[in-house]
Amino acid sequence: xxxxxxxxxxxxxxxxxxxxxxxxxxxxxxxxxxxxxxxxxxxxxxxxxxxxxxxxxxxxxxxxxxxxxxxxxxxxxxxxxxxxxxxxxxxxxxxxxxxxxxxxxxxxxxxxxxxxxxxxxxxxxxxxxxxxxxxxxxxxxxxxxxxxxxxxxxxxxxxxxxx
Ligand code: DAT
Numbered sequence: 001x002x003x004x005x006x007x008x009x010x011x012x013x014x015x016x017x018x019x020x021x022x023x024x025x026x027x028x029x030x031x032x033x034x035x036x037x038x039x040x041x042x043x044x045x046x047x048x049x050x051x052x053x054x055x056x057x058x059x060x061x062x063x064x065x066x067x068x069x070x071x072x073x074x075x076x077x078x079x080x081x082x083x084x085x086x087x088x089x090x091x092x093x094x095x096x097x098x099x100x101x102x103x104x105x106x107x108x109x110x111x112x113x114x115x116x117x118x119x120x121x122x123x124x125x126x127x128x129x130x131x132x133x134x135x136x137x138x139x140x141x142x143x144x145x146x147x148x149x150x151x152x153x154x155x156x157x158x159x160x161x162x163x
Contacts, residue, residue, distance in 0.1 A: 001005065001161065002061060002062030002063075002065075002080075003061060003120055003153060004035065004036070004037070004045045004059065004061065004062035004063035004065070004157075004158065005062055005080035005081055005153075005154060005156070005157045005158075006063070006064045006065075006066065006078055006079050006081075007064070007066065007078050007079065007080065007082075007083060007150070007154075008066040008067050008068065008071055008074060008081075008083065008123075009065060009066065009067055009083050009085060009150075010025055010066075010068055010069060010070060010082060010083070010084055010119050010123065011069065011084050011085035011086060011087075011114075011119050012069060012087075012093070012114040012118070012119060013042065013069050013097065013100075013102075013110050014085065014087070014089045014093055014096040014097045014100065014109050014110065015085040015086060015093065015114065015137055016085050016137035016143060017067050017068075017069070017085050018041070018067055019137075019143055020085060020135070020137060020143055020146050020147055021039050021065050021067055022039075023144060023146075023147035024037065024065065024141050024147040024150050024151060025037055025039055025065070025153050026147075027147050027148065028154070029094065035063070035133075035151070035155075036063055037063045037064075037065050038063055038064050038065065038095050039065050039067060039069045040064045040065065040066045040067065041068075042066065042067060042129055043067070043068070043069040046047075052064055053118070054148070055142050061088055062080075066079070069119065069135075070119065071119070071122055071123045071126055071127075072122065074126075076126050076127055079127070079131075080131065080134045080157065081131055081133065081153065081157075082123045082126075082127050082131055082133070083133050083134075083135055083150065084120045084123055084132065084134050084135070085132070085135050085137050085146070086113045086117075086120070086134050086135065086136050086137065087114060087136070087137055087138055088138070088140045090111055090115065092138055093110075093114060094107060094111060097110055097111075098139075108109070110131070111143065120132070120134060135149070143144060149151055
């Protein structure tokens with residue numbers, strides 16, 4: 001049994017996954033006692049390493065916060081919670097993707113995926129309803145609120161494991 005949950009933070013590119021995880025890790029580090037979470041950015045490792053191995057090797061300890069725009073390819077048993085970050089404000093999402101230098105076609109593709117909730121539907125196909133949670137991330141305040149919520153879920157998960 002893991003001592004910390006593994007969590008996927010997923011969602012369309014630009015919704016705020018990495019920003020939320022950065023804030024979460026800051027909060028976890030300054031918690032008393034600190035909670036040793038590990039940011040696993042699939043973007044950064046997918047080309048060079050076998051990410052399945054990375055997660056399954058760490059299965060005993062847990063605490064992986066997986067940052068990826070899809071839940072496809074992850075074994076359901078590895079992941080305790082799937083958090084789907086959403087940005088319903090399409091103008092805001094458009095600006096974020098455009099600042100990233102995405103071409104118009106790629107922006108539209110991602111906007112459509114966000115509007116139709118593609119990532120959320122995919123997550124619901126794999127995990128139980130109570131394991132899949134949507135988090136709205138439109139403004140800076142949302143980042144903090146969402147990170148605090150995630151940390152409190154992690155603490156609750158740990159307590160539940162002990163009983
Ligand atoms: P993702 O990891 O989902 O691709 P990101 O965390 O890199 O997205 O965020 C993309 C950009 O949008 C980045 O410049 C930070 C900004 N951003 C994300 N979420 C935000 C929020 N809730 N409020 C304000 N800016 C946000």
